[in-house]
Amino acid sequence: EDKVVQSPLSLVVHEGDTVTLNCSYEVTNFRSLLWYKQEKKAPTFLFMLTSSGIEKKSGRLSSILDKKELSSILNITATQTGDSAIYLCAVGNNNDMRFGAGTRLTVKP
Amino acid sequence: KAGVTQTPRYLIKTRGQQVTLSCSPISGHRSVSWYQQTPGQGLQFLFEYFSETQRNKGNFPGRFSGRQFSNSRSEMNVSTLELGDSALYLCASSPESRGSIGEAFFGQGTRLTVV
Numbered sequence: 001e002d003k004v005v006q007s008p009l010s011l012v013v014h015e016g017d018t019v020t021l022n023c024s025y026e027v028t029n030f031r032s033l034l035w036y037k038q039e040k041k042a043p044t045f046l047f048m049l050t051s052s053g054i055e056k057k058s059g060r061l062s063s064i065l066d067k068k069e070l071s072s073i074l075n076i077t078a079t080q081t082g083d084s085a086i087y088l089c090a091v092g093n094n095n096d097m098r099f100g101a102g103t104r105l106t107v108k109p
Numbered sequence: 110k111a112g113v114t115q116t117p118r119y120l121i122k123t124r125g126q127q128v129t130l131s132c133s134p135i136s137g138h139r140s141v142s143w144y145q146q147t148p149g150q151g152l153q154f155l156f157e158y159f160s161e162t163q164r165n166k167g168n169f170p171g172r173f174s175g176r177q178f179s180n181s182r183s184e185m186n187v188s189t190l191e192l193g194d195s196a197l198y199l200c201a202s203s204p205e206s207r208g209s210i211g212e213a214f215f216g217q218g219t220r221l222t223v224v
Contacts, residue, residue: 006151034212041197042113042215043152088152095165097142097213101151 002027004091006100014108017079021103023089024071033065033072036088038102043088046074079107111136113202113216121222127188130219134181134202140164141183142213143175146197155198158183159205187221195223 007022023033032050036043047056049065049072056063060079065072076083086102114133122128134141143155154167158177177183181202187194197220201213 036215041218042199045212045214048212090152096154098154099144099152 002091002093002096002098004089004098004100006087006089006103008103009101010104010106012106012108013079015080017107018075018077019079019105021074021076021087021089021105022071023074023091023100024069025089025091025098026070027091027093027098029093030067030070030091031094032092034090034092034097035063035072035074036090038086038088039084046087076105079105081107081109083107113200113214115198115200115216115219117219118217119220119222121224122190123224124190124192126190127186128190128221130185130187130198130200130221132183132185132200132202132216134183134200135214138202138204138214139181140203140205140213141177141181142201142203143183143185144199144201145169146199146218147195152199155185190223192223195221197221 004025034048035046047063054065060077062075084107086104088102089100090097116131140159142157144152146152156175157165161177172188175185197218199215199218201215203213
């Protein structure tokens with residue numbers, strides 16, 4: 001059965017810390033892995049990683065896809081309180097987009 | 110360009126009732142997917158509609174159904190509500206079917222509480 005597992009489930013850090021969120025997957029016919037940030041209700045898109053684009057970076061956020069290990073990490077450097085959110089990983093194949101349970105990140109001042 | 114619009118935003122229903130939720134996708138998007146989100150469960154896929162046809166369906170009972178209209182707006186219906194149906198229901202739209210690579214754009218969700 002296809003599955004997406006995120007770790008840790010929750011994380012509390014202080015402003016300025018660097019965090020690494022993990023996503024591992026077992027999905028047949030993998031096509032893409034996406035990261036979303038969910039602050040209140042609507043998840044907002046961060047990155048999409050595919051076989052042809054295994055590393056993305058935007059400001060303090062970066063993500064890498066390891067197709068051999070069937071996993072991805074999302075790094076956030078110099079965290080700010082505004083980074084507090086649930087971070088969702090989703091993996092897509094030809095037919096489906098399966099989400100992990102998410103990592104709840106809390107950044108304290 | 111207007112985003113994905115879900116109505117209503119909040120809803121309280123009693124057990125045994127039925128409910129209909131609505132989702133208007135981004136203009137030009139033909140795919141609408143529905144998700145149920147409960148604490149600790151993440152987003153669980155309900156179903157996807159593309160060009161008025163159900164393309165994929167998650168592992169939910171038949172009490173959960175949906176449809177899509179010719180203007181791509183979609184409705185989700187839950188009959189015989191149970192307490193466990195209390196959740197945030199999110200819909201996401203994308204230009205093409207979820208079977209293709211690409212990001213999905215989420216609405217603000219409908220918070221359903223069953224009492």
